[in-house]
Amino acid sequence: MKKLEITIKPEALESVKTILFENGCSGMTVLSGMGCGNQKGDAEESTVFKGGNFRINLLPKIQVLAYVSDKVVEQVILSIHENVSSGNVGDGKVAIFAMEDIMRIRTGERGDKAL
Template sequence: MKELVMIIRPEKLEDIKKILDEIKCGGMTISTVMGCGTQKGIVTSEKAVNEIRGFKTTINLLPKICVEVVVEDKDVEPIIMKVREVCATDHVGDGKTFIRNIEEVVRIRTGERGSKAL
């Protein structure tokens, strides 16, 4: 089993949900997050300088959505390919997918383990 952590543009969430539904993903966790990557959060030629409690600060974090799912190994590559098709705009800030190994999963309610718990 693998955990996919996808950091995406907020407007792409519904597309991701459709992809995961088509693959019959058992569930997902969605979080609203803020972050920056290569572009350092800069979306225009000017940085936004704000004053927060008397301190000047540069706001360089952009809103993103974090989608976390645990899937069977066989589903990882199809999900990655479909997410790339749907989410790639060829502009900086499209996001990233992180892939982690999952040793075990246990459903709390029933005690089921492994694939049955997904």
Template sequence: MKQIQAIIRPEKLEPVKEALVALGINGLTVSSVQGFGKQMGYTEVYRGVKIEARLLPKMMITTVVTDSAVAGVLEAIQAAARTGEVGDGKITVTPVENSIRIRTGETGDATLD
């Protein structure tokens, strides 16, 4: 099993979610987060005052999938989230030792269905 965590633009949440549901991924955790990468935020003038926004709004999607599903999930996220501009986001993949469904006590891949 692998945990996939994607940081994406907020406006790309629905396309990414739809792409994952189409693959049969039925468990996601979505969080509103703030951060910056190469963009380093932005600067704007509000009522004559220069305001520097260093942290940009992003969405973080986390899911755990079987090893065989990883490639498809990565491809789906990239295709749905890509705009070609700086700030499209980042995906990380980490190994998961075990998973336990609390309600039934099931463990391993069986908890991902």
């Protein structure tokens, strides 16, 4: 089992959701945030706040947390690359974490049955 932390541009969310559902991932958690990486954020705009002029170099990002079986993790990340990559800086990242165990709270099921 693997935990995926998928950080993407907001417009890529529907594609990522479709990829996860097509590969048997029946659930996910979606978080909204701001961030910057190699693109260094939006350098064009500045914001006036309490009389000061500030450059806020953070762009909107979405983080999708999903748990997938070992059987499909390669297919999921390849599909994300093929369908979400624009070839431009800022497309995002996928972090893959090994999981020792998982439990569904409602039923007590563990391991792959809890996915």
